[in-house]
Amino acid sequence: MSNLYIEKAEENILHTYNRYQIVFDHGEGVHLYDVDGKEYLDFAAGIAVQSLGYGHKEYTQALKDQIDKLTHISNLFYTVPMMEAAEKVIKASGMEKVFFTNSGTEAIEGALKAARKYAYERDGEANHEIIAMEHSFHGRSLGALSVTGNEKYQIPFRPLIPGIRFAKYNDLESVKSQITDKTCAIILETVQGEGGVYPVTEAFLKGVKALCEEHDLLLILDEIQCGMGRTGYMFAWQEYGVEPDIMTCAKAIGCGVPVGAFVLGKKAAESSLKAGDHGTTYGGNPFVCAAVSKVFDLYEKEKILDNVRAVGAYLTERLDGLVEKYDFLKERRGKGMIQGIEVEGRPVGEIINRCLENGLVLITAGSNVLRFVPPLIITKEDVDCMVEKLERSF
Numbered sequence: 001m002s003n004l005y006i007e008k009a010e011e012n013i014l015h016t017y018n019r020y021q022i023v024f025d026h027g028e029g030v031h032l033y034d035v036d037g038k039e040y041l042d043f044a045a046g047i048a049v050q051s052l053g054y055g056h057k058e059y060t061q062a063l064k065d066q067i068d069k070l071t072h073i074s075n076l077f078y079t080v081p082m083m084e085a086a087e088k089v090i091k092a093s094g095m096e097k098v099f100f101t102n103s104g105t106e107a108i109e110g111a112l113k114a115a116r117k118y119a120y121e122r123d124g125e126a127n128h129e130i131i132a133m134e135h136s137f138h139g140r141s142l143g144a145l146s147v148t149g150n151e152k153y154q155i156p157f158r159p160l161i162p163g164i165r166f167a168k169y170n171d172l173e174s175v176k177s178q179i180t181d182k183t184c185a186i187i188l189e190t191v192q193g194e195g196g197v198y199p200v201t202e203a204f205l206k207g208v209k210a211l212c213e214e215h216d217l218l219l220i221l222d223e224i225q226c227g228m229g230r231t232g233y234m235f236a237w238q239e240y241g242v243e244p245d246i247m248t249c250a251k252a253i254g255c256g257v258p259v260g261a262f263v264l265g266k267k268a269a270e271s272s273l274k275a276g277d278h279g280t281t282y283g284g285n286p287f288v289c290a291a292v293s294k295v296f297d298l299y300e301k302e303k304i305l306d307n308v309r310a311v312g313a314y315l316t317e318r319l320d321g322l323v324e325k326y327d328f329l330k331e332r333r334g335k336g337m338i339q340g341i342e343v344e345g346r347p348v349g350e351i352i353n354r355c356l357e358n359g360l361v362l363i364t365a366g367s368n369v370l371r372f373v374p375p376l377i378i379t380k381e382d383v384d385c386m387v388e389k390l391e392r393s394f
């Protein structure tokens with residue numbers, strides 16, 4: 001059956017993805033099933049989205065209940081789910097204000113606008129610059145692409161937005177050298193995801209924060225992939241106690257419904273986007289906010305962070321074991337349940353295809369990294385099962 005579906009899909013869908021040749025049908029817990037009934041252990045979570053796994057009864061019930069009440073009403077009005085979701089984001093982050101978007105990319109767009117507006121209010125003029133990192137990934141719209149440090153993605157779409165300077169990730173001197181009297185913000189991922197799974201160093205993050213305070217710049221932390229518990233902290237920056245001025249969220253914040261957010265700290269909340277400066281039709285509608293609200297409840301109820309810390313440590317140990325055992329595995333990077341293994345001398349795409357044959361869903365990061373971003377509910381047994389399937393695929 002699946003070949004027929006794939007052919008049909010390719011007939012009509014713009015080919016911007018080289019997809020794996022699988023047609024998924026449904027999921028249950030940490031397992032996925034394709035249309036032929038084959039079972040897969042999932043260590044990709046729909047790219048770090050499905051933190052609670054698939055078919056979570058309490059989660060899906062909350063969505064069904066909301067669908068029966070109201071899915072959309074526009075941002076010209078208030079809804080109870082919007083109020084509840086916002087309260088939970090603010091409580092979990094300790095920040096001041098949230099704006100809900102439909103995606104990570106849009107959260108980045110909002111963050112960039114908030115930063116420019118902050119500087120505009122401060123200086124009484126526009127034309128400010130933003131410092132972004134090499135090998136970063138922030139999204140595909142023109143603004144988000146402008147701060148994405150990947151020439152391959154950028155070149156055909158130039159000119160991008162002006163005033164973006166790139167610095168080396170985890171290299172404070174490089175960031176310093178890019179600061180001018182026009183700089184308004186520094187944007188980085190607390191753990192670089194797509195770029196190959198590189199966690200920020202504590203010294204770098206604290207150094208960047210100090211530079212931001214010294215020069216009155218806004219620190220924008222992109223927590224779209226590494227946030228929502230993946231490192232064992234609700235937001236990865238909380239491990240270091242370095243609060244951003246603006247944080248972006250998406251992916252797991254809705255566990256499968258399209259929702260993102262940018263969250264402002266005191267400085268940015270008090271003096272950046274005002275009524276009329278920004279908007280979205282769908283963003284933060286009652287349907288997605290019911291999901292966000294339930295996600296925060298379930299994280300607490302199911303002690304997701306505890307599981308990430310315990311099982312994440314075990315995952316780290318098992319991955320380190322693999323790197324020791326196989327010569328073509330160069331290095332493990334990451335923390336908790338956002339991990340990568342750099343591969344040398346073997347195409348990672350081929351390894352992934354073997355994994356899929358063996359019933360394991362894994363994805364890549366960058367051009368030569370195996371990425372492990374499983375649902376945050378995995379057990380040690382799931383880790384063992386994954387390692388067994390992975391070794392078979394080698």
Ligand SMILES: *Cc1c(COP(=O)(O)O)cnc(C)c1O
Pocket residue numbers: 103104105106108137138139140189193194222223224225226250251260
């Ligand atoms: C996925 C991702 C984005 C873009 O999010 P979309 O929802 O795909 O628009 C931005 N930043 C990071 C770090 C991401 O991982």
